[in-house]
Amino acid sequence: MDYDVTAAARVSTIGADSLTSKLPTTGLINYLMRDRHGSPFEHSSMTFYVEAPIFVAREWFRHRAGWSYNEESGRYKALEPTFYVPAGDRNLIQEGKPGAYEFRQGSDAHFARMAANMLYSYNEAYEAYEDMLKAGIAREVARMVLPVGIYTSFYATCNARSLMHFLALRTKDEASAFPSFPQREIEMAAEQMEKHFAAAMPLTHAAFQKHGRVAP
Amino acid sequence: MDYDVTAAARVSTIGADSLTSKLPTTGLINYLMRDRHGSPFEHSSMTFYVEAPIFVAREWFRHRAGWSYNEESGRYKALEPTFYVPAGDRNLIQEGKPGAYEFRQGSDAHFARMAANMLYSYNEAYEAYEDMLKAGIAREVARMVLPVGIYTSFYATCNARSLMHFLALRTKDEASAFPSFPQREIEMAAEQMEKHFAAAMPLTHAAFQKHGRVAP
Amino acid sequence: MDYDVTAAARVSTIGADSLTSKLPTTGLINYLMRDRHGSPFEHSSMTFYVEAPIFVAREWFRHRAGWSYNEESGRYKALEPTFYVPAGDRNLIQEGKPGAYEFRQGSDAHFARMAANMLYSYNEAYEAYEDMLKAGIAREVARMVLPVGIYTSFYATCNARSLMHFLALRTKDEASAFPSFPQREIEMAAEQMEKHFAAAMPLTHAAFQKHGRVAP
Amino acid sequence: MDYDVTAAARVSTIGADSLTSKLPTTGLINYLMRDRHGSPFEHSSMTFYVEAPIFVAREWFRHRAGWSYNEESGRYKALEPTFYVPAGDRNLIQEGKPGAYEFRQGSDAHFARMAANMLYSYNEAYEAYEDMLKAGIAREVARMVLPVGIYTSFYATCNARSLMHFLALRTKDEASAFPSFPQREIEMAAEQMEKHFAAAMPLTHAAFQKHGRVAP
Numbered sequence: 001m002d003y004d005v006t007a008a009a010r011v012s013t014i015g016a017d018s019l020t021s022k023l024p025t026t027g028l029i030n031y032l033m034r035d036r037h038g039s040p041f042e043h044s045s046m047t048f049y050v051e052a053p054i055f056v057a058r059e060w061f062r063h064r065a066g067w068s069y070n071e072e073s074g075r076y077k078a079l080e081p082t083f084y085v086p087a088g089d090r091n092l093i094q095e096g097k098p099g100a101y102e103f104r105q106g107s108d109a110h111f112a113r114m115a116a117n118m119l120y121s122y123n124e125a126y127e128a129y130e131d132m133l134k135a136g137i138a139r140e141v142a143r144m145v146l147p148v149g150i151y152t153s154f155y156a157t158c159n160a161r162s163l164m165h166f167l168a169l170r171t172k173d174e175a176s177a178f179p180s181f182p183q184r185e186i187e188m189a190a191e192q193m194e195k196h197f198a199a200a201m202p203l204t205h206a207a208f209q210k211h212g213r214v215a216p
Numbered sequence: 217m218d219y220d221v222t223a224a225a226r227v228s229t230i231g232a233d234s235l236t237s238k239l240p241t242t243g244l245i246n247y248l249m250r251d252r253h254g255s256p257f258e259h260s261s262m263t264f265y266v267e268a269p270i271f272v273a274r275e276w277f278r279h280r281a282g283w284s285y286n287e288e289s290g291r292y293k294a295l296e297p298t299f300y301v302p303a304g305d306r307n308l309i310q311e312g313k314p315g316a317y318e319f320r321q322g323s324d325a326h327f328a329r330m331a332a333n334m335l336y337s338y339n340e341a342y343e344a345y346e347d348m349l350k351a352g353i354a355r356e357v358a359r360m361v362l363p364v365g366i367y368t369s370f371y372a373t374c375n376a377r378s379l380m381h382f383l384a385l386r387t388k389d390e391a392s393a394f395p396s397f398p399q400r401e402i403e404m405a406a407e408q409m410e411k412h413f414a415a416a417m418p419l420t421h422a423a424f425q426k427h428g429r430v431a432p
Numbered sequence: 433m434d435y436d437v438t439a440a441a442r443v444s445t446i447g448a449d450s451l452t453s454k455l456p457t458t459g460l461i462n463y464l465m466r467d468r469h470g471s472p473f474e475h476s477s478m479t480f481y482v483e484a485p486i487f488v489a490r491e492w493f494r495h496r497a498g499w500s501y502n503e504e505s506g507r508y509k510a511l512e513p514t515f516y517v518p519a520g521d522r523n524l525i526q527e528g529k530p531g532a533y534e535f536r537q538g539s540d541a542h543f544a545r546m547a548a549n550m551l552y553s554y555n556e557a558y559e560a561y562e563d564m565l566k567a568g569i570a571r572e573v574a575r576m577v578l579p580v581g582i583y584t585s586f587y588a589t590c591n592a593r594s595l596m597h598f599l600a601l602r603t604k605d606e607a608s609a610f611p612s613f614p615q616r617e618i619e620m621a622a623e624q625m626e627k628h629f630a631a632a633m634p635l636t637h638a639a640f641q642k643h644g645r646v647a648p
Numbered sequence: 649m650d651y652d653v654t655a656a657a658r659v660s661t662i663g664a665d666s667l668t669s670k671l672p673t674t675g676l677i678n679y680l681m682r683d684r685h686g687s688p689f690e691h692s693s694m695t696f697y698v699e700a701p702i703f704v705a706r707e708w709f710r711h712r713a714g715w716s717y718n719e720e721s722g723r724y725k726a727l728e729p730t731f732y733v734p735a736g737d738r739n740l741i742q743e744g745k746p747g748a749y750e751f752r753q754g755s756d757a758h759f760a761r762m763a764a765n766m767l768y769s770y771n772e773a774y775e776a777y778e779d780m781l782k783a784g785i786a787r788e789v790a791r792m793v794l795p796v797g798i799y800t801s802f803y804a805t806c807n808a809r810s811l812m813h814f815l816a817l818r819t820k821d822e823a824s825a826f827p828s829f830p831q832r833e834i835e836m837a838a839e840q841m842e843k844h845f846a847a848a849m850p851l852t853h854a855a856f857q858k859h860g861r862v863a864p
Contacts, residue, residue, distance in 0.1 A: 005589070013509050016585055039502050042500035042589060068471060073445065075443070076444050080447070081533055153448055155440045
């Protein structure tokens with residue numbers, strides 16, 4: 001995969017000789033990343049199967065360039081009763097202004113109140129959904145009551161460049177040259193993808209990290 | 217707007233002379249549409265402000281090529297309690313297989329059961345949402361209980377070509393050369409957009425209709 | 433590769449079960465192609481290394497959606513003196529109007545006159561190029577005299593959907609539902625790509641052929 | 649046009665109230681630019697008619713996202729004998745390595761040698777072209793001898809975001825946060841476009857300049 005980057009990059013300067021298998025070099029990949037020559041990173045394709053709540057999928061699908069999607073359909077199948085509830089270490093309190101929010105841990109009472117509201121509300125919504133399905137009402141109509149906290153599943157295909165754009169926006173990392181304020185839940189998904197990316201394309205990932213996590 | 221199509225198309229054959237204002241002709245636009253020369257239709261840009269339920273926005277945002285979006289954020293603002301409930305003439309019963317569903321009108325009992333479930337469920341969800349907000353829980357967390365039937369708002373910019381792709385997929389029309397099975401709610405939005413499109417670009421719209429509603 | 437299509441398509445109706453390896457079926461692929469469900473065909477990525485004259489590359493690079501390119505640079509390297517001259521069986525005579533040209537074989541005299549002009553002109557251009565390079569003039573300036581018949585090389589990455597769009601426009605085939613009038617030289621490249629495509633994704637290719645060579 | 653940016657941006661935080669005509673503010677536009685919220689800049693569409701040599705058009709058309717093109721066709725019309733020759737102040741001497749070239753002024757002898765080679769070569773090429781056309785050889789064949797220094801014409805439509813991407817890569821400016829090494833000829837075109845852009849969207853342009861000429 002790192003090899004695809006350098007082969008494509010080398011065609012600029014050596015044409016057909018780029019086809020002969022010279023190993024990818026850290027130097028060339030760092031140069032491309034630093035000077036933001038992005039196109040050589042587009043020849044490496046990756047497909048992920050993702051299970052995530054709808055509110056995460058909604059943010060994800062805003063990424064258009066270099067992304068392809070196929071998602072579970074609430075028109076074609078009944079959705080399973082799997083819902084997202086934040087874990088105990090999730091920051092629940094939001095302070096500050098748009099673009100500069102600060103988040104901090106809530107109290108136990110905050111967590112309890114959130115959990116109670118979610119469990120109750122998810123349950124009521126799914127019962128209403130099932131009742132409508134049982135009565136023969138179309139899935140595409142019945143689903144309107146389902147919350148954005150319900151899980152959906154999808155295939156997402158991207159290339160190394162579009163993945164780095166995603167990671168730059170959807171993670172918050174000390175190494176970042178530009179600030180971003182992703183919702184924690186999509187960041188959790190991004191962190192898992194980044195592990196796969198780092199394993200598949202170690203030189204590219206290292207260069208991304210080194211040069212401020214700015215997509216080239 | 218129709219003029220932008222023919223000016224751009226004429227550059228192929230007459231270069232700079234395409235700049236002088238010759239009126240757009242039905243003949244040229246029909247030729248482009250019929251033989252599927254799509255690029256001249258990309259120079260006309262339109263921006264729509266849309267209010268629609270989240271489940272409609274979700275289908276809409278799958279259109280990537282030639283579309284730009286900015287949407288109300290459930291992280292930055294509290295969402296208003298405006299929800300979608302199908303009107304009495306909406307077909308509620310779905311039969312058949314994926315890709316070939318038939319829909320038919322439900323009974324009064326179907327409608328009553330749907331309406332009762334929706335009103336109850338929407339109400340419970342919004343109360344849970346408000347309770348969490350009142351307790352100081354972050355909007356981005358509290359919103360997880362909100363249903364996909366709640367309204368969102370967004371700006372969508374497209375060009376005539378990408379709009380015709382949208383209309384071909386999101387309307388069901390006798391004049392269509394290819395079948396499509398849009399959910400009625402996005403079709404209702406598409407029908408409104410089509411009226412604006414037909415008013416702004418009458419020759420282009422007529423050619424689209426004439427040639428099987430296939431985007432060029 | 434055909435498997436990637438059906439796995440992605442099945443997520444709509446069966447969610448996570450799409451991951452378990454059920455063989456791709458002709459039936460499902462034909463259904464997707466016929467009803468123009470294009471997105472499942474976007475998860476299969478292919479990279480081609482291409483050597484072609486600049487006038488072919490120019491038409492090729494007009495394909496934007498789902499295509500990535502890296503090309504040999506006339507700024508970074510001196511171009512090799514490799515030029516395209518049509519073979520003896522190339523139709524040289526063009527008749528009719530834009531969009532409906534007819535081509536027919538020229539006489540021996542036509543071929544001789546074309547060949548003489550090309551060989552002479554290519555040679556003069558390359559001599560001028562070399563003379564400027566020898567004098568120390570920048571490659572990016574000297575190259576201005578090089579003809580569009582000179583060869584360039586590039587990596588092109590696409591997916592099955594974007595490749596089918598390319599093939600629909602850049603080949604002229606009896607099975608086509610829509611007419612296209614590709615220049616013979618890009619069609620020759622498209623024919624070679626189609627062989628690789630048919631070998632890698634036989635079910636997808638057969639469905640493309642069966643359903644009028646219209647990209648889904 | 650600046651107004652379209654802020655209206656679209658405001659929908660995030662105030663929904664439908666974004667429609668009421670509040671003036672665009674420098675503060676909001678600077679915030680969007682600095683924190684790289686790019687999508688609000690996609691709702692402003694601009695169409696340019698361009699006359700440029702083929703080697704410039706070749707670099708231009710590599711910009712895919714947010715760009716639409718229609719170009720004069722060498723298959724449909726005979727190309728005019730208009731060619732590009734660098735002016736006397738063009739740096740002709742290139743030194744250094746790819747990605748870090750330095751250019752400097754050539755001597756009068758350099759200029760004279762370049763001009764002589766170009767004029768001669770352009771002339772020979774166009775005579776060969778005309779001779780083939782006169783003999784009845786198809787335009788699409790005869791054009792193969794034409795140099796990349798010949799002029800073509802095209803319509804290019806972009807939005808403010810894609811235009812800023814173009815300007816960031818195709819100009820070399822002291823205010824730039826990232827280095828780029830555009831060929832002088834495409835930079836000359838970019839400079840002209842930037843003037844139109846600055847006139848049409850003064851707040852957006854000022855913010856672009858202020859924040860390192862990095863496209864948001």
